[in-house]
Ligand SMILES: Nc1ncnc2c1ncn2[C@@H]1O[C@H](COP(=O)(O)OP(=O)(O)OP(=O)(O)O)[C@@H](O)[C@H]1O
């Protein structure tokens with residue numbers, strides 16, 4: 001983007017990009033191919049104002065290039081004007097429409113001329129547009145929900161492939177180019193950050209809330225009544241969840257394993273989920289401490305996940321300490337070291353390169369020898385420093401020169417180069433070291449202490465600290481795609497178990513909690529007056545999407561399932577859920593389909609907030625074209641999203 005101050009009074013002669021107003025403080029810039037002129041109103045004398053408006057009229061002819069004119073109200077804005085400010089003003093400028101231009105001008109108010117490219121959608125159209133876009137996103141992930149949910153294959157612009165069932169991963173990987181859709185993706189991201197699991201549920205509920213809100217809008221119920229009703233319902237839902245949740249004994253490993261298994265189902269971990277659940281519960285147990293109040297605190301900092309391709313997931317393992325999946329740099333180095341002083345180094349053991357390009361002319365062999373000697377000396381000194389510190393093992397994040405490797409081997413030091421940054425960071429915790437980034441200032445204090453053992457079969461090092469601080473979950477799978485999806489599933493399960501251990505409240509899954517909540521919210525609706533009551537009921541209906549989709553994804557009849565579930569809950573069976581494998585309604589808590597209460601609370605809350613955010617919008621003003629230029633035969637995306645959703649995922653429409 002270009003920014004310059006233009007000279008005055010040359011309008012007649014100059015090209016549009018140089019067109020000018022008689023004011024000393026215009027600034028023009030371009031964003032893309034648009035030009036922006038910012039005029040500081042306070043600097044334009046009243047007598048000039050008319051001329052200015054005339055000139056603007058003329059500019060309309062040049063509209064293509066003079067896309068935006070911003071009349072900034074305050075002069076001092078100019079002094080802090082930066083390119084990003086221009087961009088911001090440009091975006092802000094979209095909030096004032098073309099149609100009010102002349103009116104505002106007469107009133108002498110700050111005014112903006114919008115470009116012809118910009119678009120505005122209002123009222124009902126804006127709501128329709130937003131709701132369709134949000135629903136399209138929700139519908140895109142729904143088919144992945146539950147143990148029988150399918151996976152999605154996402155191909156990015158570079159051709160790299162991700163195969164996953166994880167809601168947030170799908171949405172992040174999809175190349176979505178729609179502002180409303182992005183708001184819904186934020187729901188998934190919040191859910192991932194706060195709860196680690198339940199991202200598909202959160203997004204699906206948000207979509208369903210909007211779908212039901214659409215029906216209410218059709219009945220002429222004002223959006224603010226719907227928003228209020230949704231808000232009341234979500235608050236009530238949180239209370240009900242707390243009431244329904246079962247408090248568990250957090251040392252009950254059997255139950256913790258079930259929460260892990262529930263969270264992992266359908267995520268490529270199916271066959272080995274019992275083994276993995278066992279490892280996950282054990283891992284969390286090892287990184288849990290009690291605080292002074294006797295509450296469990298899970299510190300995931302002490303838990304590291306490593307992945308290896310080549311073997312099956314059933315051979316995944318939990319190891320004390322950390323691992324470094326690298327070879328020693330020299331054959332003559334020791335392969336293992338017990339009670340070792342360990343240096344974690346973030347500096348290359350190489351000859352220091354100069355910052356500037358230099359050329360050295362050598363005129364006789366002695367000079368060359370001297371030059372080489374100097375380099376050798378530098379390396380020698382670095383290795384000596386390491387040896388003097390007393391290090392037995394060096395894990396170096398950068399490179400190690402061949403000669404330095406040789407010196408290190410002679411000193412009997414085990415060295416590894418190009419270790420992963422994340423590994424070094426984890427090893428800090430394991431062996432109690434600090435990562436050294438400048439060898440010269442390193443002290444013995446920076447070294448850690450522990451045992452380093454070589455596993456020749458897997459070609460990696462196990463590093464165990466004195467008090468075995470930290471554990472590593474080593475996940476294995478046959479191919480990269482398998483391991484990646486395994487890691488996502490395991491990550492969800494780790495979060496779920498960690499939450500269960502610290503929160504202690506769990507719920508019956510398989511749609512049991514949603515149906516129970518829906519029933520209770522319908523009862524609650526009776527106590528809500530006005531039109532909000534309808535919104536609370538719509539909220540209750542929306543929650544039942546979960547069992548319906550679980551059933552649908554399992555090839556069962558969703559209406560029949562819902563009817564059966566409601567009947568069971570009406571009879572007071574609050575843990576009645578769907579067994580997706582048999583198709584029967586059963587006590588899912590007993591069957592081991594258990595979910596943490598916190599994740600469900602979060603899913604309901606963030607879905608409601610996102611729906612309300614979307615419903616509150618009655619006007620969309622876009623700098624560019626809201627619809628895509630693609631042909632009519634192009635699918636707009638699932639759910640009949642209007643223009644804009646076509647930009648989603650570049651041709652992913654066919655997949656969903
Ligand atoms: N064995 C089971 N039988 C019935 N329902 C199950 C079973 N296991 C899990 N579920 C249900 O599946 C749903 C979770 O599905 P899934 O893990 O695909 O989505 P999510 O947790 O909402 O999102 P994500 O895991 O993608 O972040 C929950 O409602 C859970 O109760």
Ligand SMILES: [Mg+2]
Pocket residue numbers: 197198199263264492
């Ligand atoms: Mg899940």
